[in-house]
Structures are given as C-alpha cells and as structure tokens.
Amino acid sequence: MPKTQELYLHPTSPLYLLKKNNMLDHITETTLLLDEKKCRQNIEMMAEKAERNNIRLRPHFKTHQSAQVGEWFRERGTTGITVSSLKMARYFANHGWDDILVAIPVNIRDMALVNELAAKVQLHLVSVNIETVQALTEQLQYPVNLWLKIDTGYHRTGILPHSHEQLDAMVALLEQSDKLHFTGVLAHDGHTYKQSDTDAIRTIHHTTVFLLNLVRDRFKARFPDLKVSIGDTPSCSILQTISGVDEIRPGNYVFYDLTQQHIGSCHYSQIAVCMACPVIAKHPERNEIIVHGGSVHFSKDSLTGADGSTIYGRVVELTDTGWSEPLAGIEVVSLSQEHGTIRASKALFDRYQIGDLVGILPVHSCLTADAMRGYTLLDGTQLEHLSGTGR
C-alpha cells in the first residue's frame, strides 16, 4: 500500500537510511502496536476527571497487564490498582504495587497465594457468598480488606441489594473476624457494555450509585468508614460529573477499542492499540483480502455493523507515525484460527498488495492484548504483557 507521504529520497541521503529503518519496515509478523501518546492521554484524561470530582481512581490493570504501562499510571499519581486474578495481583506486586484490589470473587482454592500476597501488600478481596468469608476467616494468616460485591443489575455475580438476610449474616461474620477488615461495597456495571445510548448508561450508573449507597447506609453506623466503589469504562468515560462514590475502577479506557467507540465512550482517535497484519492472499473475484491475523491474535469478540453484518475489526491506514481513522468500505468480516478475511471496495482492494501490512482496530482490546502477549511502540520498543512472561 502506498505510503501516505511518498517523499523521494536518494539512497545517498542520510534521510533515506532513516526512512528505510522506519518501524513498519521492521514488522514482519502479526504485531500489536501501541501508541504511547494516545495511551498516556487516556491515562491523563481519567486521572484529571477523578481529581476534579474528588474521587479516588483505582484503575483496572486487566486491560494492559503490562509492567511498563503500569509505570505510566504511576507517573500520573496512581497508587492503588485493580486486577482480575490472584496471578495478576502477584505480577503487579512483583513490580512494586502494594495496594491491590482483586475484583473477582476470591478463589479460596488458592489460599496459599492469597496469604503470600496478603503478607506483602495491602490486599483487597471481594466476596459474594458467606462460605467465602468463612473460608477466609479460617485460613487467612494476614489482614486483608474485604469488599462485598453487589449486583446492581448486571446479573453476572454479586449480592442482590435487597438480600438483607445474606448481607447481615456476612457482615456479622466480618465483624467478628480479626483478619478481615470490612472495607466497602462495590459493583461492576457490565451491562453498560451492551448499550449504545449514553442516556441509558447514565441511568444504569445512577441506579448503581443509589443501590450501593442503600447497602452502605445499612451498615454505616457500625462501619463508619465504609467505601463505595464502581468500575466500568462506559460510565466513567461518558459522565463528566461523578458523585456518590469514593472510588472508580475503569480499565479499558487505557486503550479503548471499537466496542467502546460503538457505545459512545470514546472517539476512534482515542483508540491506542492497533494490529498490524501482513496480507497473505488476495481474492479479486470477491474483493477479499486474507491477512495473517485470526482468533488466536484478536480473540473472537465481534460487533454488529449498521447493516446487521458482523464485524471483527475496522481497517485503518498505517503510517510511520501511527494510524488513520477507519477507512470506509473495508472491514474484517471473518476470523478463523490464524486467518482474517477483509472485505473491501474495489478501490481499496486494489491498494493492498501481498506482503503489505493492514492496520486493524480491535473490537475488544483486553482480549486482543491477552492473546498477543506483548506490544510494540511506534518507535519499535517492545513492552511485555503478563501472558507473554510465562508467569
């Protein structure tokens, strides 16, 4: 595909060497590009919003899972983080993070790791069932902060706000425990991800804040320091004013993706990751381009396009300094294990040659990053992802 700026340089020119050495020329295989500038702007945007609203930001690190990206947060003042598994907690604890919330009902089969973490960091765990609190009470060797997860409408997991008997029994047990410190109530509004109406997202957010405060108020007299924590990128992106909560835990905003753009959480220009996939075959009879980039690279989330078609990614033009907004008339329409199929207009089909790189914005950046196991910055620097470290 033609470069956007095709400045002619004679091979004796010093600039010629620079150009030959540009980053794209060094990419030979399917690669996840990360635009550090966009990423840092996303980090800045949410940090500034939290400060302006006088709320603590405890960003979810499950999206990037990278020690180096974590440092960009640290430089912007982040001290407490959220993760989604004990293994991820260990990874970031090993990289100097000492205030970590594991935002999934804790896996009590792995008490050895729970105790290993509790010994060295301020560990926050989440529970939904009294059996979990009982197991922790019996087996914890070090103090831990315990949050009750409330189901405010997503219906994946959590205690229903009106389950008073269950809540009271769990809190009674917490009150007796010398290791568990009842810290607060939290929720994850995963149902915002299914909306594309920002008003619906506001309603979900306000409902959740209302319900979490109801639950907190029930126990406030006995636990005056109880916190309320929420965490989802759509609400935290769309709302400018956030009140009624002590803490927010968005994560995906570090990269954003096509799903978030579709919801209305971000503009295309804020998406900080892009796949670079080599063209390996062309089919002129149906204007389809085959790239090396399948479900082992992207994972398999999809979006429904305006015409009802299923989209696995949108194509952008790669340049030496980043990428364009999505091109019209060209989309990833299918993924198998290693192949991606791109359907294009005739004009765009003709612009891509065998061996070219196609830029593709991912539908779900968390899963794509987990599948790709590492990042390449626009200057060629490699950053790690937990999944590529063998840990």
Place this chain on the structure above:
Amino acid sequence: MPKTQELYLHPTSPLYLLKKNNMLDHITETTLLLDEKKCRQNIEMMAEKAERNNIRLRPHFKTHQSAQVGEWFRERGTTGITVSSLKMARYFANHGWDDILVAIPVNIRDMALVNELAAKVQLHLVSVNIETVQALTEQLQYPVNLWLKIDTGYHRTGILPHSHEQLDAMVALLEQSDKLHFTGVLAHDGHTYKQSDTDAIRTIHHTTVFLLNLVRDRFKARFPDLKVSIGDTPSCSILQTISGVDEIRPGNYVFYDLTQQHIGSCHYSQIAVCMACPVIAKHPERNEIIVHGGSVHFSKDSLTGADGSTIYGRVVELTDTGWSEPLAGIEVVSLSQEHGTIRASKALFDRYQIGDLVGILPVHSCLTADAMRGYTLLDGTQLEHLSGTGR
C-alpha cells in the same frame, strides 16, 4: 462436590496420604487437563486409518502446539507434520521435526524466517497468488516444496479450480524456478465444521477430492509426481475409506472437542482435554454457579444447543482418574474476560460448593489450548504449549 468413590480412610492409613495427594487436590487455579490415554488413542486411530487406506498422514500440530504431545505422534510413526504459522514451524523444527508444511499462504514479509527454516528442514509452503510465487522466486536462498492451495468450496482462501489462467501462470513460473519445487495441490474443507450431517460431510469430501484431482490432472504430464493433500478432522474422522488423495492433514482429532462431537466426528468419550475451573460464587436465586474461567481461558467459540441457546462448554464430573460424560441439566451459558457462568438444575446446583472444581469440556480445543498455554496430565505432569514458552 462429592468424590465418586468416597472410601473412608483413617488419617493413619498409608492410603490416606495417597488420597490426600491426588491430582485434583493440587489444582488451585484454572487448569487445562489432558488425558494422555485418550489422546494417544486418538493418535493411534488416525494413524491406523491412514495405514489401512495406504495414505500418508501429516497431522496438523496447530491444535496441541506441544513438543511433548508431538513426541507421542513420533512414537506412532509420524515423520512429516503440518503447522499454521512460520513461528510454529520454527518451534517444531527446534524440536527435531525436519519435514514441515506451513498450511497458510506464506507471509512473504518474513522471508528471513522462511530462509532460516528452508536452510535446515524440508520446508513446504503454500501459495494462492502469483505475487507470492514471484517473491519466493526472487528471495529464496534454499529449495522449498511449493503447494498450490485450491478453494474447493470453503471460500476462505485458495485458487478456484476453474481459474485456469491463474493456475497456468503460477505453474509456468514454478516450472522456471530453481528453488521452488511444485509438489502438489491441497485444500482445507473448513466448511465441514459447519455441518452436523455426516452425509453432507461425505459430499463435501468427495467434491474436494474430485476437484483436486481435476487440477492435478491438468499438470500431471509436466509434473508426474504431483500430490493431492486434504485436511480436516470431520472428513478424516467420519470416513473409514479414503481414496483419491496421497496425504491427509487432520489436526483437531488429537483432542477433539464439543464442536467435533456436535458434527459427529467423535464421541464425548474421545475428548482428551477438559478444563478444571474453581467455583468462586453461587447464586441460588437463579441456580447459577460462577467459575474462574472466562474468555481469556476458553477463548470465545460457542455452540447452539438443541433449544437454540448458546453454549460455551459442557460440565463433566471430575474424578481422580479423569472425567465423566457431560452431565444433563448443567451448561456454561456465558463467558466474560475471567468469569464463566454455569446454569444448573437445582439438584446439580446444590452439589457444587464454593472452592470445588468444575470440569468443563471446551467448545473449540485448539483455541482453548492456545489460551491456556500448557497442559496438566492426570498424574500432575506439566506439558508445554508454544504460546506459554515466550517464543
């Protein structure tokens, strides 16, 4: 969940220690179990079928991507293998395989790796476009076997059998090349994966064999040794008699999965991999069990159940020696990044407690193995997967 054999053992009994040390007790986190016996039986079944039909078996290693599982094939006589990326070819070349077919249109951006591989193994590459053949002709430093991929109906990639002009031009170029050895024509019947009617699979298979032979016959006079190669687990599993081809390249049969059972390629008892997922929450109000096991573990392929519902896995009972057939009335109905939601009958809901392990047969074993990055045998031995090696 109660063990299937609940023999009472006094703690002073030597057997008590053995029981305490059983494999399941040592599993603390989401784990991919591999039943070596079932796996070796699958390997044996296809090897025997190929011998009986006097056809070469070149198994596809993209499903397991494991050096150790590869050795089980070697012990059963495998000498040539199929892979789906240059990186996978390098991994197996480093593990002593010297006859490797990379069954994806070759990525000509990675000529350095192509030449590195061609220098040390008998490398087979695949092309669909003349531009690829031209690039190889210009840049290859060592001889390579070249296969033309024919599209016999899957319509993902391949040359259409009636595209005589394209075929003739490519073969003319191959004829002039001193590095490229035109070896044969191959196809992948990916459309068999969408069938659940074994007769339809037979028809697809016979059509493919007919079309590949048509293409071979066109060039037979000039290339008398041209081979015909096909490769898909459904056809190779369902047909007992295979003729008209020189080579078969099935891969998924090494493990099988729910998709293959649904197609009719295997019985549940042949599925050689099973996820063990800890129960992290329970919701009695809707008989839903939450396990630590989401799309980063299973990937995201699904099946449509008999009632039109979407299924992400079927639940089996784990024992110390393996697992049962799927239980009726309990299924994985949803996956998010780290959570799996299982919906159960009341009776089955009550059998699982927080901290228990749930056995889950995966929908697509290739993607699950790639996501899990390693295997645990039933005796606790760990096997590697390329994706967990950091290579």
